[in-house]
Amino acid sequence: MNVTLNWLKTYIDFEFSAIELADRLTMLGIEVESIKELGTALKGVVVGKVNSIRPHPNADKLVLCQVDIGEEDALQIVCGAPNAREGMFAPVATIGTDLPIGISIKRTKLRGEESHGMLCSEKELGISDDATGLMELSSDIPIGIGFTDALGLDDTIFELEITPNRPDCLSLIGVAREIRAETGNEIKLPDVNLQEDDSDIREITSVTIDASDLCPRYAARVIRGVKIGESPDWLKQRLESVGIGVINNIVDVTNFVLMEYGQPLHAFDYNKLGEKRIVVRRAAAGEQITTLDEEERKLTPDMLVIADATKPVALAGIMGGYETEITGTTRDVLLESANFDPSSVRATAKALGLNTEASYRFERGVDPETVIPAIDRATQLIVELTGGTVCEGIIDVYPGKCELLQIHLRPKRVNFILGTELEADEIRQILSRLGFGVDTLQQQDNIYQVTVPTFRRDITREIDLIEEIARVHGYDNIPTSLPKGDIPIPTTNTLDEVRRRIKHYLLGSGMMEAINYSFCHPNCFDKIRLAGDNPLRDALKLQNPLSPEMSILRTTLLPSLLENAQHNHNHQIDNIALFELSTVFLNGNEPARIAGILAGEIGGGVYGNPHQSPDFFDIKGIVEGALETCGVMDWTFAKTDASTFHPGRNAEVLLGDQRIGILGEAHPEVLDNYELPYKAYLFELDLEKLAAVADFSKRFEPIPVYPSVLRDLAIVVDQDMPSDLPIDIIYSTGGDLVESVRLFDVYVGDQVQEGKKSLAYTLTYHSATETLTDKEVNDLHDKVVKRLNQELGAELRM
Amino acid sequence: MKAELEAIQVAAQEALKDVKTAEALESLRIEYFGRRGKLTDVMKGMGQLSKDERPVIGKLANEVRASLTDAFEATKNALDCKHQEQQLITESVDITLPGRKPAYGKAHPVMQTLERIESIFTQMGFQVVTGPEVETEHYNFDALNTPPDHPARDLHDTFYLTDGHLLRTHTSPVQIRAMENQKPPVRIIVPGKAYRVDYDVSHTPMFHQVEGLLVDKHVTFSELKGVLVSFARQMFGDQTRMRFRPHFFPFTEPSAEADITCTVCQGKGCRSCGHTGWIEILGAGAVDPEVFRAVNYDLEEVTGFAFGMGVERIANLQFRIPDIRTFYENDLRFLRQF
């Protein structure tokens, strides 16, 4: 909401500069989002009088004006405005002025004639959108004075952020009340002194409330014989200064009073109301109304409408109807000032997609006690500005009148909550300045009985009063201390530890951490070739997604990482090593996953450290290392038929018969789907399952004292035999005496028979209790060779 | 014979001076010390000397032999030394060739910031807990004193799921879950993702928050200030000042927003801080009694405070990324910068 410094000053005195005021309001909780000086942009624009006009010798549409701006010589100004005439007063932008719309005024020649300034329209001054002609000024303004001075435009506009709990501040008087809390100065309410005529309002109209649960109060006045026209400058300026469009004198008055009191008002064309009366009721099924914006709206029976004898004429608290709106021919006006139930207004506004100044306030809650001051103030202004007369009396139906709310406040509790040492009397003073009534309830216990003014509907509890006291006392004046309570004993969390260790490990292995949106496109499952019945396809859908790309919640991290690879490849970055740690959304749970991708090139790509293409064993090694960092040891890999992957280059990671993850080379079609020109290797692990078996305990193992003996062993076996089979046999044969077996070469080619391969291992023999002799080692090694031959048909390769 | 020995010594030493290679030295050694070497020959002739001469000449011969042995040794050392020097020269490398950098990864910049925030609060005794991102209206709004028709719901543009759940709009629901599971004292922080329907240069539909909650028998607003001021100093530097402004959140009362002195101008006022010298970094407040009521805590017996901050916002105070959506493109040129 916007307010201006000058306008505020009509309701309360204060000495603050604009900056000081902004700071005070901000520290009271009304954040000033911007401060705009209205006049400064128009410095250099002065009031001028067009003394004479003659035709431009070289242009039909232009004239040459001699303009008096109070200096010795009149200025010649070339002008093309249709309304320029001799004797006219208009704003003149003098040479050197930079107008806010971006025009700089220079001495210039137009079609050969000199022009020493510019006569301006409202649009050129940035005041309104009116560009039809020069802005006409009153001829009683002294010639030559500054334009902004002449019109009282020198003002400061504050853009305020009013929090939803403070609808009382959605008005100038409301903001003035906050300044009162700060300064203690009194509020100056507008003087209202209505001259009523002698026709009784009750004889010409009536108000019936059929839905008093939704309409606690409805008041009406009738003003007759109005002359609809433009509002005077002062009114237009006020409204324009806070960004409200000017319409006509009646509507402008209702908007002005809305800003002043925060009370939405509505003016009906009295003569267009069926039976000239008002009924406040719920809409009937199937009823419709065309609102002021000329939209036809279908109503439902939970919506509150203002109706005449037969049809709805307004959406209560939201927008008036088109049929009964004030037009140039309106003679008599029925003015509404009412109060509506916040929830009802909110629901209706939401259902119809309408958000107006009125609904904004009613949704948050308007003080029902403002109904009468606001309608009287508006009536008085309408009478003044339109020449109408007001009927005697006011109709005021008030079924929802409430007792004033009273709250008990313990000053001790104030200090207990805030950590302050405020005196009871200070507390009383603060509350009084805010408009609360404060009585001592029980002298001995020092409890205050606080009466809440009707405009503070947000205050219902002791804690609300404590906030008010803190706010006015100043949050910055509350001391700073550290918590004194005990620190709760922390519990350990294996999942966090697994997450932390794996992340650390992957960073160390050169992978960068990615974070992707939890959303993805429903086609991502097709893109990674999931079978139609794959449970991962069962994703949660958003009701209101931003786009199809963000319309479901991901059940696997792999599509996001493939997209990241695609994005990077599209930007010529091809050394892709990324991982992501995140939860996914699956079967009503949010299991934690870690996934990674290697694609394009690994290696530095420089002399001595060339690019290499990653392969299956790079991703496998990363997964193995990750498992080791979690203290998991006895995993196995098994091929799967997962369709995302190359059928011959993928594996699931098994712990016992439990699958804890999957890895492999992306299927060529998957690569195509993500437009990747090279292979990509992926893994995804289930962190919860990993955490369940993670073991971070470590125990010292003695460092070997006796020397180890190394023996190489090269065997020829069938080509499709897994390379870990011989290893198992070696271990089981050698028992404790085999310290390690390391595969160092795999060979397929001319040197071995077709269909065979050669595997070369280094075996390390070692005993913890003695130095092994050559004979012992040889015997054992022979045994190993023999068993490999017996069980796998392995031939020694010479 | 004496003259012969002396001549050998002089000749050998002269010859050594001209030796340039290990091979030449070896053949010279054979020339003098070999089986048919000059010195060996002389030594062999010792038997024919008289008894008187023998000790004299023998002594001289030993001296010559020793001195020549030393001289050969010295020459050998000198040659070795020279050889090594030459060897080293041929081994020199072009030191401007690129180093072989081991690959190393970097945590995502948002995570780097989040981890720093976490570590500051854990040092103050806060325990890290997490909660679900798919939530119910109850936990996300109702239990946080935000009933369905409350205008505060407008502040959160919510993603709804077709099954009636929603994506949490803040990490605050975890406050409720934590208090349901635990009796006071509660001292937790909740890092995590939150979601709002928003997509522009300063908003992403998914973002990260850190929520904090401290509930105990007597927790004051003053302690809230203390914890947050301490956080701000550790996070942004000792010179950082913090101010608290009244604000509104449905689940805290009194509520505050906290600003720190602008990290660009140190509080003097600049464009980044709208010339105020302050930058908003978090929301906070005393836990509203209605929240305690929702988790069946005794409203008179316990008090507490809560705070919440946006991680991207805090990260960006340092990084100054003009479009924060860049965080989630995972462009490697971007990720490598941090």
Ligand SMILES: [Zn+2]
């Ligand atoms: Zn600044």
